[in-house]
Amino acid sequence: MKGFVFDLDGVITDTAKYHYEAWKELADQLGISIDLKFNEQLKGISRMDSLERILAHGNKQSAYMQEEKEAFAAQKNEAYVQLLQNLTPADLLPGVAEFLKEAKAKKMPCAIASASKNAPFILEKLGVIDLFDAIVDPATLTKGKPDPEIFVKAAESIGIKPEEAIGFEDAQAGIAGIKACGMYAIGVLADEPLTQADRTVHSLAELNMDELIAL
Ligand code: XGP
Numbered sequence: 430m431k432g433f434v435f436d437l438d439g440v441i442t443d444t445a446k447y448h449y450e451a452w453k454e455l456a457d458q459l460g461i462s463i464d465l466k467f468n469e470q471l472k473g474i475s476r477m478d479s480l481e482r483i484l485a486h487g488n489k490q491s492a493y494m495q496e497e498k499e500a501f502a503a504q505k506n507e508a509y510v511q512l513l514q515n516l517t518p519a520d521l522l523p524g525v526a527e528f529l530k531e532a533k534a535k536k537m538p539c540a541i542a543s544a545s546k547n548a549p550f551i552l553e554k555l556g557v558i559d560l561f562d563a564i565v566d567p568a569t570l571t572k573g574k575p576d577p578e579i580f581v582k583a584a585e586s587i588g589i590k591p592e593e594a595i596g597f598e599d600a601q602a603g604i605a606g607i608k609a610c611g612m613y614a615i616g617v618l619a620d621e622p623l624t625q626a627d628r629t630v631h632s633l634a635e636l637n638m639d640e641l642i643a644l
Pocket of ligand 1: 506548
Protein backbone atom coordinates (compact mmCIF):
# COMPACT_ATOMS: atom_id res chain seq x y z
CA MET A 430 0.00 0.00 0.00
CA LYS A 431 1.25 3.45 -0.89
CA GLY A 432 -1.18 5.97 0.60
CA PHE A 433 -4.32 6.76 2.58
CA VAL A 434 -7.61 8.40 1.59
CA PHE A 435 -9.93 9.75 4.26
CA ASP A 436 -13.50 10.89 4.39
CA LEU A 437 -13.74 13.88 6.77
CA ASP A 438 -17.11 14.09 8.56
CA GLY A 439 -17.31 11.18 11.02
CA VAL A 440 -13.79 9.88 10.28
CA ILE A 441 -11.37 12.69 11.13
CA THR A 442 -13.79 14.49 13.47
CA ASP A 443 -17.38 14.04 14.55
CA THR A 444 -18.89 16.87 12.47
CA ALA A 445 -21.53 14.49 11.09
CA LYS A 446 -23.62 15.33 14.20
CA TYR A 447 -23.43 19.07 13.43
CA HIS A 448 -24.55 18.50 9.83
CA TYR A 449 -27.54 16.60 11.21
CA GLU A 450 -28.36 19.34 13.72
CA ALA A 451 -28.23 22.05 11.04
CA TRP A 452 -30.23 20.03 8.47
CA LYS A 453 -32.83 19.13 11.10
CA GLU A 454 -33.34 22.77 12.03
CA LEU A 455 -33.97 23.63 8.36
CA ALA A 456 -36.19 20.58 7.79
CA ASP A 457 -38.31 21.47 10.86
CA GLN A 458 -38.73 25.00 9.48
CA LEU A 459 -39.95 23.49 6.17
CA GLY A 460 -42.36 21.17 8.00
CA ILE A 461 -40.35 18.05 7.08
CA SER A 462 -39.50 15.50 9.72
CA ILE A 463 -36.08 13.82 9.55
CA ASP A 464 -34.42 11.43 11.98
CA LEU A 465 -31.00 9.87 12.45
CA LYS A 466 -31.88 6.91 10.23
CA PHE A 467 -32.80 9.24 7.35
CA ASN A 468 -29.62 11.24 8.03
CA GLU A 469 -27.51 8.23 6.99
CA GLN A 470 -28.64 8.96 3.41
CA LEU A 471 -27.11 12.44 3.57
CA LYS A 472 -23.63 11.24 4.44
CA GLY A 473 -21.16 11.68 1.60
CA ILE A 474 -23.39 13.73 -0.67
CA SER A 475 -23.16 17.42 -1.50
CA ARG A 476 -25.06 20.26 0.13
CA MET A 477 -27.56 20.73 -2.72
CA ASP A 478 -28.06 16.97 -3.15
CA SER A 479 -28.68 16.68 0.60
CA LEU A 480 -31.31 19.43 0.40
CA GLU A 481 -33.00 17.73 -2.58
CA ARG A 482 -33.19 14.46 -0.64
CA ILE A 483 -34.77 16.22 2.34
CA LEU A 484 -37.34 17.94 0.11
CA ALA A 485 -38.14 14.64 -1.65
CA HIS A 486 -38.50 12.98 1.76
CA GLY A 487 -41.17 15.57 2.63
CA ASN A 488 -42.79 15.34 -0.83
CA LYS A 489 -41.79 18.94 -1.48
CA GLN A 490 -39.34 18.45 -4.34
CA SER A 491 -41.35 20.76 -6.61
CA ALA A 492 -42.45 23.25 -3.97
CA TYR A 493 -39.58 25.75 -4.33
CA MET A 494 -37.75 27.75 -6.98
CA GLN A 495 -34.02 27.22 -7.48
CA GLU A 496 -33.21 30.56 -5.76
CA GLU A 497 -35.25 29.56 -2.71
CA LYS A 498 -33.41 26.22 -2.54
CA GLU A 499 -30.08 28.01 -2.74
CA ALA A 500 -31.16 30.29 0.10
CA PHE A 501 -32.16 27.24 2.21
CA ALA A 502 -28.78 25.59 1.54
CA ALA A 503 -26.97 28.81 2.48
CA GLN A 504 -29.03 29.08 5.67
CA LYS A 505 -28.15 25.51 6.63
CA ASN A 506 -24.48 26.21 5.98
CA GLU A 507 -24.52 29.33 8.16
CA ALA A 508 -26.01 27.35 11.03
CA TYR A 509 -23.46 24.56 10.46
CA VAL A 510 -20.48 26.94 10.33
CA GLN A 511 -21.69 28.51 13.61
CA LEU A 512 -21.56 25.05 15.21
CA LEU A 513 -17.96 24.66 13.97
CA GLN A 514 -16.67 27.83 15.63
CA ASN A 515 -15.51 26.07 18.78
CA LEU A 516 -13.76 23.21 16.97
CA THR A 517 -10.18 22.66 18.23
CA PRO A 518 -7.51 19.93 17.85
CA ALA A 519 -9.18 18.26 20.86
CA ASP A 520 -12.07 17.41 18.50
CA LEU A 521 -9.96 15.06 16.40
CA LEU A 522 -11.32 11.53 16.78
CA PRO A 523 -9.14 9.15 18.85
CA GLY A 524 -5.98 7.98 17.10
CA VAL A 525 -6.29 10.37 14.13
CA ALA A 526 -3.46 12.78 15.01
CA GLU A 527 -1.08 9.91 15.81
CA PHE A 528 -2.02 8.06 12.60
CA LEU A 529 -1.47 11.13 10.40
CA LYS A 530 1.87 11.94 12.03
CA GLU A 531 3.07 8.35 11.62
CA ALA A 532 1.98 8.42 7.95
CA LYS A 533 4.02 11.58 7.44
CA ALA A 534 7.08 10.04 9.13
CA LYS A 535 6.73 6.93 6.93
CA LYS A 536 6.24 9.04 3.79
CA MET A 537 2.78 7.63 3.16
CA PRO A 538 0.76 10.38 1.43
CA CYS A 539 -2.72 11.23 2.77
CA ALA A 540 -5.67 12.74 0.88
CA ILE A 541 -9.14 13.94 1.87
CA ALA A 542 -12.12 12.69 -0.13
CA SER A 543 -15.06 14.64 1.28
CA ALA A 544 -18.13 16.07 -0.44
CA SER A 545 -17.99 18.99 1.99
CA LYS A 546 -16.88 22.42 0.81
CA ASN A 547 -16.04 23.16 4.46
CA ALA A 548 -13.21 20.59 4.58
CA PRO A 549 -10.23 23.02 4.39
CA PHE A 550 -11.78 25.25 7.09
CA ILE A 551 -12.36 22.27 9.40
CA LEU A 552 -8.87 20.85 8.87
CA GLU A 553 -7.39 24.27 9.69
CA LYS A 554 -9.43 24.45 12.90
CA LEU A 555 -8.30 20.94 13.87
CA GLY A 556 -4.67 21.90 13.23
CA VAL A 557 -4.02 19.02 10.81
CA ILE A 558 -4.24 20.62 7.38
CA ASP A 559 -0.45 20.36 6.92
CA LEU A 560 -0.57 16.60 7.47
CA PHE A 561 -2.55 16.15 4.23
CA ASP A 562 -0.94 16.12 0.81
CA ALA A 563 -4.19 16.76 -1.08
CA ILE A 564 -7.85 17.67 -0.61
CA VAL A 565 -10.17 16.78 -3.49
CA ASP A 566 -12.13 19.88 -4.53
CA PRO A 567 -15.80 18.81 -4.42
CA ALA A 568 -16.61 21.48 -7.04
CA THR A 569 -14.78 19.30 -9.61
CA LEU A 570 -17.04 16.28 -9.03
CA THR A 571 -19.88 15.23 -11.29
CA LYS A 572 -21.28 12.49 -9.03
CA GLY A 573 -21.64 11.95 -5.29
CA LYS A 574 -20.82 8.85 -3.27
CA PRO A 575 -21.46 5.90 -3.78
CA ASP A 576 -19.91 6.75 -7.14
CA PRO A 577 -16.16 6.09 -6.87
CA GLU A 578 -15.20 9.37 -8.68
CA ILE A 579 -14.04 11.19 -5.53
CA PHE A 580 -11.86 8.26 -4.43
CA VAL A 581 -10.29 7.86 -7.88
CA LYS A 582 -9.46 11.60 -7.84
CA ALA A 583 -8.08 11.37 -4.31
CA ALA A 584 -5.69 8.55 -5.28
CA GLU A 585 -4.68 10.47 -8.40
CA SER A 586 -4.03 13.60 -6.31
CA ILE A 587 -1.37 11.76 -4.31
CA GLY A 588 0.08 10.01 -7.36
CA ILE A 589 -1.03 6.46 -6.65
CA LYS A 590 -3.52 3.94 -8.09
CA PRO A 591 -6.79 3.27 -6.21
CA GLU A 592 -5.72 -0.33 -5.56
CA GLU A 593 -2.58 0.99 -3.83
CA ALA A 594 -4.66 3.05 -1.39
CA ILE A 595 -6.53 2.38 1.83
CA GLY A 596 -9.78 4.34 2.18
CA PHE A 597 -11.46 5.28 5.48
CA GLU A 598 -15.21 5.91 5.69
CA ASP A 599 -18.03 6.00 8.24
CA ALA A 600 -20.93 5.61 5.79
CA GLN A 601 -22.24 2.81 3.62
CA ALA A 602 -22.21 4.97 0.47
CA GLY A 603 -18.56 5.86 1.05
CA ILE A 604 -17.50 2.26 1.58
CA ALA A 605 -19.34 1.33 -1.65
CA GLY A 606 -17.41 4.05 -3.53
CA ILE A 607 -14.09 2.88 -2.11
CA LYS A 608 -14.76 -0.72 -3.07
CA ALA A 609 -16.03 0.24 -6.55
CA CYS A 610 -12.58 1.53 -7.52
CA GLY A 611 -10.62 -1.33 -5.99
CA MET A 612 -9.35 0.37 -2.83
CA TYR A 613 -9.07 -1.44 0.51
CA ALA A 614 -11.91 -0.16 2.73
CA ILE A 615 -11.75 0.48 6.45
CA GLY A 616 -15.06 1.37 8.12
CA VAL A 617 -14.78 3.72 11.12
CA LEU A 618 -17.14 4.36 14.04
CA ALA A 619 -20.20 3.24 12.13
CA ASP A 620 -23.69 3.51 13.60
CA GLU A 621 -24.81 0.89 11.09
CA PRO A 622 -22.91 -2.24 10.03
CA LEU A 623 -20.69 -1.40 7.03
CA THR A 624 -21.18 -4.71 5.29
CA GLN A 625 -18.82 -4.16 2.34
CA ALA A 626 -15.85 -2.93 4.39
CA ASP A 627 -12.71 -5.08 4.38
CA ARG A 628 -12.25 -4.19 8.04
CA THR A 629 -14.10 -2.10 10.64
CA VAL A 630 -12.62 -0.33 13.66
CA HIS A 631 -13.95 1.91 16.42
CA SER A 632 -10.96 4.20 16.10
CA LEU A 633 -7.76 4.58 14.12
CA ALA A 634 -5.85 3.82 17.33
CA GLU A 635 -6.65 0.13 16.74
CA LEU A 636 -4.60 0.03 13.55
CA ASN A 637 -0.98 -0.97 13.03
CA MET A 638 0.40 1.07 10.14
CA ASP A 639 3.14 -1.39 9.18
CA GLU A 640 0.52 -4.12 8.80
CA LEU A 641 -1.58 -1.81 6.60
CA ILE A 642 1.39 -0.94 4.39
CA ALA A 643 2.15 -4.64 3.98
CA LEU A 644 -1.41 -5.56 2.90
P1 XGP B 1 -21.05 21.03 2.89
C1 XGP B 1 -21.86 18.52 3.33
C2 XGP B 1 -23.36 18.32 3.19
O1 XGP B 1 -24.05 19.53 3.52
C3 XGP B 1 -23.81 17.22 4.12
O2 XGP B 1 -25.18 16.95 3.99
C4 XGP B 1 -23.00 15.95 3.86
O3 XGP B 1 -23.34 14.96 4.80
C5 XGP B 1 -21.52 16.28 3.97
O4 XGP B 1 -21.16 17.33 3.09
C6 XGP B 1 -20.66 15.05 3.61
O5 XGP B 1 -19.39 15.13 4.14
O6 XGP B 1 -21.35 19.50 2.44
O7 XGP B 1 -22.38 21.66 3.11
O8 XGP B 1 -20.20 21.01 4.16
O9 XGP B 1 -20.32 21.62 1.72
